[in-house]
Amino acid sequence: MPLLPVKVVLPLASIVIATKDRGAEIVTTIDSVLALDYDNFEVILVDNCSNRENQQILTGLQQQHPDRLVYIRENKLGLSNARNCGIHNSKGEFILFLDDDAIVPSHWLRVMIQTFNNYPNAYALGGKVIAKFTTPPPDWLDRKLGVYISNFDHGEQVIPLHYNEYPRGVNMAFRRAVFDRAGYFLDCFGRKGKSLMGYEEIELCYRIEQQGLGILYVPYGEVYHCIRGDRLNYEWFQRRFYWQGRSEGLFELIHFGKDHILQNLKSHLKQAWRGDKLDQQFHRGYLVAISLNWWR
DSSP, rough: OOOOOOOOOOOOOEEEEEOOOOOOHHHHHHHHHOOOOOOEEEOOOEEOOOOOHHHHHHHHHHHHOOOTTTEOOOSSOOOHHHHHHHTTTTOOOOEEOOOOOOTTTTTTHHHHHHHHHHHHEEEEEEEEEEEEEOOOOOOOOOHHHGGGGGGGOOSSSEOOOOOOOOOOOTTEEEEEEEHHHHHHOOOOOOTTBBBBBOOHHHHHHHHHTTTTEEEEEEEEEEEEEEEGGGGHHHHHHHHHHHHHHHHHHHHHHHHHHHHHHHHHHHHHHHTTTSSOOHHHHHHHHHHHHHHHHHTT
């Protein structure tokens, strides 16, 4: 009797996309995800307080692809809350996060899952992030500023990641077990309304690393991050630097403690009033975070 081919059952992967009022542009993201060359995955589309028009776009996508897309409404505002909602409602052995303005090549999911299989001690992965500008970028947008629009490139080799070079939220993946060991995203970090608070993925990955769990950079698990023109102006970068300082100050206060803050306070005070204008915004945001959260 001839042997029948054995069908390999791929592990279930859950792709979580948190969104708020992205509009029809999210269709490009969803189309790229649905074209992935990996059979066994679900998409958890978390609607974080979108208006009615945008909600209809999202529910329409779910109705078009009921076997693949799961639509969930999270009414507690905040990116961390939306991502936690996605985790709670996912079923996959692996949970991957994309932003609602990312575009993935067809091999993305397959490469990320294969990396988990090749490195059993890795519990979190961060793929390369490549900026895809919707309008021509200004001449003054250099490598330093590119970091603030989520550019993430550590070369062409798989390497371990450590604080504070952790995965970017636009392209990160975790084993489900990591959330039982290290916890979920903290609500005090991450975008919320008009706030550009960040560091939610850095804070989580720091706890993961403190648990002794591996975090890797994956060069060929790249995504393209669409950068809108309204981010490519000096005023936006001023806000972005300020909120980066707010985020980092709160992180250091929580994890490094008040003695660390006091040891470095003089330097932050000096840099808040001299030197590069954007760096000044960072240090001012840092000082505001310390003053607002010192007694928390």
